[in-house]
Amino acid sequence: MLSKNQIKNITRLKQKKYRQQEGLFIAEGVKVINEFLNSNLKLVDLFTTDPFNIEDETIITDKDLKKISFLSSPNTALAVFKISETENLNDNGLILALDAIRDPGNLGTIIRLCDWFGVKQLICSKETVDCYNPKVVQATMGSLTRVSIHYTDLEVFLKNTKLPVFGAFMDGVNVYKSTLPKEGVLILGNEANGISKPIEASVTNKISIPRFGDLQATESLNVATAGAILLSEFRRS
Amino acid sequence: MLSKNQIKNITRLKQKKYRQQEGLFIAEGVKVINEFLNSNLKLVDLFTTDPFNIEDETIITDKDLKKISFLSSPNTALAVFKISETENLNDNGLILALDAIRDPGNLGTIIRLCDWFGVKQLICSKETVDCYNPKVVQATMGSLTRVSIHYTDLEVFLKNTKLPVFGAFMDGVNVYKSTLPKEGVLILGNEANGISKPIEASVTNKISIPRFGDLQATESLNVATAGAILLSEFRRS
Numbered sequence: 001m002l003s004k005n006q007i008k009n010i011t012r013l014k015q016k017k018y019r020q021q022e023g024l025f026i027a028e029g030v031k032v033i034n035e036f037l038n039s040n041l042k043l044v045d046l047f048t049t050d051p052f053n054i055e056d057e058t059i060i061t062d063k064d065l066k067k068i069s070f071l072s073s074p075n076t077a078l079a080v081f082k083i084s085e086t087e088n089l090n091d092n093g094l095i096l097a098l099d100a101i102r103d104p105g106n107l108g109t110i111i112r113l114c115d116w117f118g119v120k121q122l123i124c125s126k127e128t129v130d131c132y133n134p135k136v137v138q139a140t141m142g143s144l145t146r147v148s149i150h151y152t153d154l155e156v157f158l159k160n161t162k163l164p165v166f167g168a169f170m171d172g173v174n175v176y177k178s179t180l181p182k183e184g185v186l187i188l189g190n191e192a193n194g195i196s197k198p199i200e201a202s203v204t205n206k207i208s209i210p211r212f213g214d215l216q217a218t219e220s221l222n223v224a225t226a227g228a229i230l231l232s233e234f235r236r237s
Numbered sequence: 238m239l240s241k242n243q244i245k246n247i248t249r250l251k252q253k254k255y256r257q258q259e260g261l262f263i264a265e266g267v268k269v270i271n272e273f274l275n276s277n278l279k280l281v282d283l284f285t286t287d288p289f290n291i292e293d294e295t296i297i298t299d300k301d302l303k304k305i306s307f308l309s310s311p312n313t314a315l316a317v318f319k320i321s322e323t324e325n326l327n328d329n330g331l332i333l334a335l336d337a338i339r340d341p342g343n344l345g346t347i348i349r350l351c352d353w354f355g356v357k358q359l360i361c362s363k364e365t366v367d368c369y370n371p372k373v374v375q376a377t378m379g380s381l382t383r384v385s386i387h388y389t390d391l392e393v394f395l396k397n398t399k400l401p402v403f404g405a406f407m408d409g410v411n412v413y414k415s416t417l418p419k420e421g422v423l424i425l426g427n428e429a430n431g432i433s434k435p436i437e438a439s440v441t442n443k444i445s446i447p448r449f450g451d452l453q454a455t456e457s458l459n460v461a462t463a464g465a466i467l468l469s470e471f472r473r474s
Binding site: 105109112113114115116117118119146176209210211212213221222224225226227228229232233235236 | 342346349350351352353354355356383413446447448449450458459461462463464465466469470472473
């Protein structure tokens, strides 16, 4: 049985403050946990209703799992991992940069996209949702360990990079007719406001995804689907 | 003030059974409601804390809105609309078909993609989540009225279509190297299981999105992001 103290120590990892203080984060579900066990991440605790047959696991009841899970329908396992140290940021390759992405599901999907398209480095502005947020971890489906994620002052990074800087804008050049480089920074903007003015100032190449539907409709694409299309364009060429 | 009966009649529209029985669905938020008011949809009731200054509106308190809203953080308005009759399904153009998409957020994002890429007809297998589910309506951001959505026996439709049928498979032909037609059916499969065997039997062209990341990683793309990339490929050519 889990002690009250154990439950408190785990559930408070829902908050960024405690994740940063303890250097720990939560992963739920057999699939995600197995992906992490096979990575460089260090396991701290594993609570499970079905044995994984590894050291350090604690078999618990469904009832106890419910007490520590962040999911409305808990899986069979919850693990606590150490947050790994961020690698050095290298100013090369195709880099994705996020300007204040707020939705955990969007960030998770974007990390998965980076993994698929071999984007090794993801730079997040400090206003971007924390990548160790339980909902982000869940949405990444294990991709989290294969992408190097850096939280930094995006404005400063963009001022110093030697790479061309691409951003999606309604009035940008048709991306289907653009010649895209192998190396560069691609910026995706906030869900409601797009790319902010200070960040826009560093964009060297404005691109856009043409719209084929009714012109009366004003809605933009969801940021993760726009990111999917743009990364696809960078890689297909 | 809202009566108990009014609250019951609205909140039960969360269930597909009652939506179908009453031929009604719910939309929340000023932006989405305004998009619907400017469409062919027929408004039945509008409950709002801030006046829209239209006929048929009922000004209510925040407290009452909370009682009828499906959102954890209610917006300022909730409207009841009539479900419009489905138009005839035409066997032409680029048609998107969904084989048992379960997640409301995914369906909403896919409807928005159809709107963006000018895909006028969306065919959903009967196992696909209902497009009038409140979470779907929310995620479409108003695109719902610009796409004609048909729930039908997908297997039967595919057996009778004269169009080429495309489906995404791990072992399909590289989509970047395929010549894609202007007219055809593109199938997206279930989040966990992909395209089912009976549906696969009707696929004439298997395509795939190449992976650029580590080959050890086995995860697939999220269905909405895969759909974004494939629709982009059909339209860009």
